[in-house]
Amino acid sequence: MDKVQCEIVGLSSSPATGGAYAILLKEIDGNRRLPIIIGQFEAQAIALEMEGIKPPRPLTHDLLKNLIDNLGGTVVEVVVNELRENTFYAKIVLDVSGLTNEVDARPSDAIALAVRADAPIYVTESVMEAASFIPTDEIDSEIQKTFEEEQSSSEKLPKSKEAQIAALHEKLREAIEKEEYERAAKIRDDIKKLTQSN
Structure with a gap:
């Protein structure tokens, strides 16, 4: 184990x-x-x-x-x-x-x-x-950069899987900081679904 x-x-x-x-x-x-x-x-x-x-x-x-x-x-x-x-x-x-x-x-x-x-x-x-989650300031800078580039793009292209995961990690961090644990649990489940799907 x-x-x-x-x-x-x-x-x-x-x-x-x-x-x-x-x-x-x-x-x-x-x-x-x-x-x-x-x-x-x-x-x-x-x-x-x-x-x-x-x-x-x-x-x-x-x-x-x-x-x-x-x-x-x-x-x-x-x-x-x-x-x-x-x-x-x-x-x-x-x-x-x-x-x-x-x-x-x-x-x-x-x-x-x-x-x-x-x-x-x-x-x-x-x-x-x-x-688990990784706090925003410790997320791989490449993933964060991808997310920011796609957010700033005016085109409505679907986000990459990495960008979606990075966005969810950010939301999870915010939910925990605001002590919204039910919301955090739901976001954690969404991250799990996304990381397991191919």
Whole structure:
């Protein structure tokens, strides 16, 4: 399974999504970003740990980490390994007494645990290809140039596939910046359809 190591670069909320939050992952050795919609509780759990704030009583993810530690286990890594019908799936990889175990989890819970265990976060290449985007300032300049030339052309020629993808990436970036996550999800799906068609 090809996987890409990622880091958390942002966590934001949007009133338009009914209290949902989005966590933004970035591949460590690349430019792609992956937004994942998560719940308020999980967002709070991730934010508290990232800020170094310890609640007076352990939260659920703290309890899970303490339980793993007390059983002599370690969190090896977490992997966002699948995207089905616009829902992300993840696995927590544990090492207990020299045996590797994989546990299914929601990405938000897996990431909240990874932050506490200082474990690496991975995303499979297939998920990155399907749902990630590249911020506008990092899109290949040739694709951007093609798009701009076609936009300025007075003729109504159909855009190239690359130009359409570049335009959708720009719209996706704007939607995420404005915290319009439902719109961002639809644009992401459009990009996926376009990249898979030939």
